[in-house]
Amino acid sequence: MKPEDIHAEHVADYLARNPQFFHVFPNLLDRLSIPHPSNGKAVSLLERQVWQLREQRDKLQDEVDSLVAIAGDNGILLQKIQQLSRLLMVAETEQQAIDVLYTQMDEVFKVEYMTLVSWEVPNQSLKGLSQLGVRQDWxxxxxxxxQPGKPVCGLIEQKWKSGxxxxxxxLHSVCCLPLGKNRVWGVLALGSTTDRFHPELGTYFLKVMAELITARLNRLFG
Known part of the structure; x- marks a missing residue:
């Protein structure tokens, strides 16, 4: 290969394939000009490595802090779901269970809007549970x-929002929790004035909540 045919990529590729190169030619390290990433000034290879290690350390620390925060949030959320589960189980009637659901969503989960609806006729009339006729297109x-077991989060159509x-x-974002085990007989719709229920939101705990509510109210629909 002629000198004029040698490019920076060739040198970088060669050094990547020969990591022991500077063991053989250590004197070249003193002649290298390495710019500092933040100010562009020439620094030694050691200084550049120290800076890079600090950057990696800070990045890893941020990731650890983020994981700790997520774990803490999930722990708090799990406690709230456990409390909801306990109150639903001790409710003596379905009406009490629905009352518990509204109270917990409002006071504990801080949900701004909540609607509990069904497409099928329950075996008793309950306050807080509305029936929707499927004749309407929306x-x-x-x-x-x-689908059962698959909560949906994000923006919804205007007709859905109005209905x-x-x-x-x-209302800015909505989460729909399908209710029903083998079929969807209803939905618990939660609304927020922020992007709280954005499309990328994890739905594991929402799925658990839907299963708890389904288990408690399923008897209303045979």
């Missing part, structure tokens, strides 16, 4: 889009 579309939350104008 209701039919909503029902067909839900589920009676036209709440400040």
């Amino acid at each position: 209701v039919k579309t909503l029902k067909e889009s839900l 589920l939350f009676h036209g709440a104008s400040d």
